[in-house]
Amino acid sequence: MSKNKYLDMDITNLPTPAFIVDERLLKRNLETLKSVIDRTGCKILLAQKGFSMFYFYPLISEYLNGTTASSLFEARLGYEEMELKNPNKKLETHIFNPSYREDEFDEIMEITNHIVFNSFNQWKKFKSRVREFEEKNDKKISCGLRLNPEFSEVETEIYNPAGRFSRFGVTLENFKEDELEGLDGFHFHALCEQNSDALENVLKIFEEKFGKYLHNMKWINFGGGHHITREDYDIEKLVKCINYIKEKYDVEVYLEPGEAVALNTGFLVSEVLDITKNEMDILLMDTSASCHMPDVIEMPYRPFIFGSGMPNEKKYIYRLGGPTCLAGDVIGDYSFDNPVKVGDKLIFTDMAHYSMVKTNTFNGINLPVIAVYTEKGGVEVIRKFEYEDFRNCLLYTSPSPRD
Numbered sequence: 001m002s003k004n005k006y007l008d009m010d011i012t013n014l015p016t017p018a019f020i021v022d023e024r025l026l027k028r029n030l031e032t033l034k035s036v037i038d039r040t041g042c043k044i045l046l047a048q049k050g051f052s053m054f055y056f057y058p059l060i061s062e063y064l065n066g067t068t069a070s071s072l073f074e075a076r077l078g079y080e081e082m083e084l085k086n087p088n089k090k091l092e093t094h095i096f097n098p099s100y101r102e103d104e105f106d107e108i109m110e111i112t113n114h115i116v117f118n119s120f121n122q123w124k125k126f127k128s129r130v131r132e133f134e135e136k137n138d139k140k141i142s143c144g145l146r147l148n149p150e151f152s153e154v155e156t157e158i159y160n161p162a163g164r165f166s167r168f169g170v171t172l173e174n175f176k177e178d179e180l181e182g183l184d185g186f187h188f189h190a191l192c193e194q195n196s197d198a199l200e201n202v203l204k205i206f207e208e209k210f211g212k213y214l215h216n217m218k219w220i221n222f223g224g225g226h227h228i229t230r231e232d233y234d235i236e237k238l239v240k241c242i243n244y245i246k247e248k249y250d251v252e253v254y255l256e257p258g259e260a261v262a263l264n265t266g267f268l269v270s271e272v273l274d275i276t277k278n279e280m281d282i283l284l285m286d287t288s289a290s291c292h293m294p295d296v297i298e299m300p301y302r303p304f305i306f307g308s309g310m311p312n313e314k315k316y317i318y319r320l321g322g323p324t325c326l327a328g329d330v331i332g333d334y335s336f337d338n339p340v341k342v343g344d345k346l347i348f349t350d351m352a353h354y355s356m357v358k359t360n361t362f363n364g365i366n367l368p369v370i371a372v373y374t375e376k377g378g379v380e381v382i383r384k385f386e387y388e389d390f391r392n393c394l395l396y397t398s399p400s401p402r403d
Helices: 023-040 054-060 072-083 102-111 120-137 196-214 235-249 387-394
Strands: 018-022 066-069 092-096 114-117 142-146 185-187 219-221 252-255 266-277 281-285 316-321 330-336 345-349 369-374 378-383
Touching (some): 018 023, 023 235, 023 369, 054 369, 072 092, 072 102, 102 120, 114 120, 120 142, 142 219, 185 196, 196 235
Parallel strands (some): 066 092, 219 252, 281 316
Antiparallel strands (some): 018 266, 266 345, 316 330, 369 378
16 A cells, blocks of 8 residues: 555545545544543533534444534434434434524424523423424423523634624523423533633533522533543543532533544645746645635634645745635645645645535535545545536526526
């Protein structure tokens, strides 16, 4: 096998651009998460908004307790590809949405067993429908309420779910103690890519505001944003936090990481199509920041490339741009020890989470192929996109014949 200089796999024949996820690295993350489950008795769910590569759901189901969703379609994916295919594992399908659609709610009840409501208004609106559905179908749906502790250490405002004016969750000022009847649990989400010290600080505020109500609940969901599989993550403190809440309030604890499941497990392989010059050398890539890694523009952040350095760190400096017509479709500025040539392949790291789930076909730019590496099968392309995928996103009804 001809292994890549940076990857322990042969990507010689891999078409570009391509997302590739390494099963070995994913399994390592899952083992870390399972160790937290085993040590605390908590339940950890895959947040599909971060990673929805259902090719790996059979593997994930061996370690985690189910999925959580932000929409009907995500819930259906988790239900059909994980819970339904593992009837003996007692997996769960959860959902949270800030405002449920009436025309989707019946289907949501059919495929989920935990529904979290964003407000007392939403709870009052759908409470009777949940109870009627339970009686008619002999199925228990555990309902919860999202609370907003109004405290977060998230520095990027676009990813701060508990900041000022956030639309997520009930604040203490708007809390209605007399409307808790029928609710089984509370949910909060106040982290983003953070260590367990941030969770500890949030829990202190949460307890001060809502702790007295938690004694009457069956469960609490700590939400996502826990960077559990990061090298410097303090797992001991996480275990301490979980066990403290479990023992003090006699509740079941849920966590729903997305990024931590797929952190550092995937790569985006891209080819240099051309090199131009406008005061500096510019590499024109076959991958796009705006189409294939929009967080580069939204956050913004600068993805790492194997063998690269910061601008001026190494001898040869380039700006990397994408193939769309958007002037701002720029990945960033990088430096390399040797000149980059047309046809060279550059490998972006940590591209499994919040990548495939956020791609788009702006300008008709095709989506990267999706590939996997497994010890049994090596490198394998499992999904290749075609013109029809682009066209079908645009065509909602059959066109009328022209006169």
